Amino acid sequence: MGISSKPALFVLLSALVVMVGTVVTMFLPLLMSSNRPVSRYVKPYTAVELEGRDIYIREGCNNCHTQTVRPLMTEVLRYGPYSKGEEYAYDRPFLWGSRRIGPDLNREGGKYPDAWHYRHLQRPQSLSRLSIMPPFGWLAANRLDTANTFRKTVIQGFGYSRRQVMEQIAGDRARLTDPGYDSKAMRDQVTPPERLGGLTEMDALVAYLQKLGRDVKSMEAAQ
Amino acid sequence: MDDSTYEYRIIKGFAYSALFWLIIGLTAGLWISFEMFEPAANLTPWLSFGRLRVVHTNMLTFGFALSAIFATAYYMLQRLTRATLPFPRLARAQLYLFNTTMILAAASLMAGMNSSREYAELEWPLDILVLIFWAMFAVNLFAILIRRREKQMFISLWYLIATTVTITMLHIVNNLEVPVTLFKSYTVYAGVVDANIQWWYGHNLIGFIFTMPILAMLHFFLPKSTGLPIYSHRLSIVSFWSLIFAYLWTGAHHLILTPIPEWIQTVALAFSIFLIAPSWGVVINAYYTLKGNGEQIQTNYLAKFFIFGVTFYGLQTLQGPLQGLRTFNAFFHFSDWVIGHVHMGAMGWVTMIISGSFYYMIPKITGKELYSIRLADIHFWLILAGQLVLTIVMWAGGIRQGAMLKAINPDGSLTYGFLDTLTTLYPIYRLRFLAGAIYFAGILLFVWNIIRTVSRKPAAAGA
Numbered sequence: 001m002g003i004s005s006k007p008a009l010f011v012l013l014s015a016l017v018v019m020v021g022t023v024v025t026m027f028l029p030l031l032m033s034s035n036r037p038v039s040r041y042v043k044p045y046t047a048v049e050l051e052g053r054d055i056y057i058r059e060g061c062n063n064c065h066t067q068t069v070r071p072l073m074t075e076v077l078r079y080g081p082y083s084k085g086e087e088y089a090y091d092r093p094f095l096w097g098s099r100r101i102g103p104d105l106n107r108e109g110g111k112y113p114d115a116w117h118y119r120h121l122q123r124p125q126s127l128s129r130l131s132i133m134p135p136f137g138w139l140a141a142n143r144l145d146t147a148n149t150f151r152k153t154v155i156q157g158f159g160y161s162r163r164q165v166m167e168q169i170a171g172d173r174a175r176l177t178d179p180g181y182d183s184k185a186m187r188d189q190v191t192p193p194e195r196l197g198g199l200t201e202m203d204a205l206v207a208y209l210q211k212l213g214r215d216v217k218s219m220e221a222a223q
Numbered sequence: 224m225d226d227s228t229y230e231y232r233i234i235k236g237f238a239y240s241a242l243f244w245l246i247i248g249l250t251a252g253l254w255i256s257f258e259m260f261e262p263a264a265n266l267t268p269w270l271s272f273g274r275l276r277v278v279h280t281n282m283l284t285f286g287f288a289l290s291a292i293f294a295t296a297y298y299m300l301q302r303l304t305r306a307t308l309p310f311p312r313l314a315r316a317q318l319y320l321f322n323t324t325m326i327l328a329a330a331s332l333m334a335g336m337n338s339s340r341e342y343a344e345l346e347w348p349l350d351i352l353v354l355i356f357w358a359m360f361a362v363n364l365f366a367i368l369i370r371r372r373e374k375q376m377f378i379s380l381w382y383l384i385a386t387t388v389t390i391t392m393l394h395i396v397n398n399l400e401v402p403v404t405l406f407k408s409y410t411v412y413a414g415v416v417d418a419n420i421q422w423w424y425g426h427n428l429i430g431f432i433f434t435m436p437i438l439a440m441l442h443f444f445l446p447k448s449t450g451l452p453i454y455s456h457r458l459s460i461v462s463f464w465s466l467i468f469a470y471l472w473t474g475a476h477h478l479i480l481t482p483i484p485e486w487i488q489t490v491a492l493a494f495s496i497f498l499i500a501p502s503w504g505v506v507i508n509a510y511y512t513l514k515g516n517g518e519q520i521q522t523n524y525l526a527k528f529f530i531f532g533v534t535f536y537g538l539q540t541l542q543g544p545l546q547g548l549r550t551f552n553a554f555f556h557f558s559d560w561v562i563g564h565v566h567m568g569a570m571g572w573v574t575m576i577i578s579g580s581f582y583y584m585i586p587k588i589t590g591k592e593l594y595s596i597r598l599a600d601i602h603f604w605l606i607l608a609g610q611l612v613l614t615i616v617m618w619a620g621g622i623r624q625g626a627m628l629k630a631i632n633p634d635g636s637l638t639y640g641f642l643d644t645l646t647t648l649y650p651i652y653r654l655r656f657l658a659g660a661i662y663f664a665g666i667l668l669f670v671w672n673i674i675r676t677v678s679r680k681p682a683a684a685g686a
Contacts, residue, residue, distance in 0.1 A: 026471075
């Protein structure tokens, strides 16, 4: 065949051949607005939830937990309503995962009180004796770094002002340190005393976990 | 052309790098497989499963496979074009940059700097370094093709060209991100679109790292090792073009039953099934190459690495499309079944072909005989046994867990809680660790054999 003696033509032709499938299954869907579904019920993450999401990414939680419930009877029974595209409008990056060593988390928000998550993150085996999840108690010893939070929300396109971001952070801090906070006892137990007055990385992670699937519940209730 | 004018030092450099990262990647793999039945092994944040798993995958995909690809590519390119390497100093710089990037990659992933996109976890400064050393390789590849002294380009060169073109595109498109700091960035895509692009990347990264360049090795080193020409040139041509055409359509078979549009899923499944044909075209071509000389599988220690390797390629390319089908996918996806699938590919197909290629190539470039064929034989049987036990127990685990997750009581409630389905796998996880250890022992023999070969005193002239 003549082409195997013409390298430049070969490069061009092979580039064209790999581009066909790429254009149809990747570039076209990228340009179709129907693949960027939105719902007025799905709200962006708050400042602290976004920081919690970044900790989820940093610790590689997505290596063991998926965030997509498939439209199968047993999955809906186990986790809740199946996942819809609208839910991920603010997910940058998406965190669907590819392996369930632990359960799916897309409907985790509101399933348990914060106290459950503090205890579970600190020592998963204290709630599920045979769990193989690593302990994450050390997250409570780390102060939450919010130096870049505003910039993060800007890049994510959440549309918050710097003031709104600061208010959200202050609001979460006030909520968690309030004597009336429903999970105060457990938070006090897992958090080192010197960190109790401020937000920790574990606080942010719990806030993120509690956000998962919350908006969808209002979306489905409205339908 | 005189053999001494070829640039061989660079090949040795990349071959050594491959072996080094192989040991690192497998050590990480053994560690995380231990963590899966002994959570106390999550000693520090740096060693916790979520961080170490990506060290395992990255060091074996990029550290090991990619540097083995560079090593063999620099060998094949020079032999097949009968030209010297155009820019040896550029290749040298590429070797240093490659290893620097891998060291930074391992350290940054353990520090949690991780963009979460599978097989594209590295943060943006490292993405740029990867692009630079990839471009350095491409410059040498295209330049040597231009100055080649052999008019016809052999099949292996086609696969290397397709790899170079496609990986460049995949890497750039999937890693478009906006930096927050030096260590953190966000991708420019969101939600459904992001998932679709990531798996277009993820699937084809496997295609164009773990398949095409390995096929280049198979087509070159199998005939070299056996002294037999590839059975059918026409079959090679048809397989090549159908493989690189169809591969790019199939990424979404990783996203079956997720919120991405159904038509993308169905198109991906259709092309996945189609891919069985060219994949098996390659397998049949390799088998028939030994036609009439089947005894080589016993008498020639190199032949069995290639023939067993391509057999696992054949099994995997049957299994892959089938597990994409919605019925099977509903049952197996997210389970250890898929872990078994990928390990048969990586430990069976990829590593066996690279092993055979190195055993042929290293003595050629050093002018020394292999230190021990007996050790190479033991290496072969150990990695074969380790791989088979590992993949089979993982499949068994996937079937078991899939069935338990699906089980329903007569009253319509779920029979098992999630944790029940997981704890039943712990004995399997212990077996997996054992299988990994057997495999690792085989790899240690491989590395030892190569080191001893290179450090041998040169053979006496005329001996």
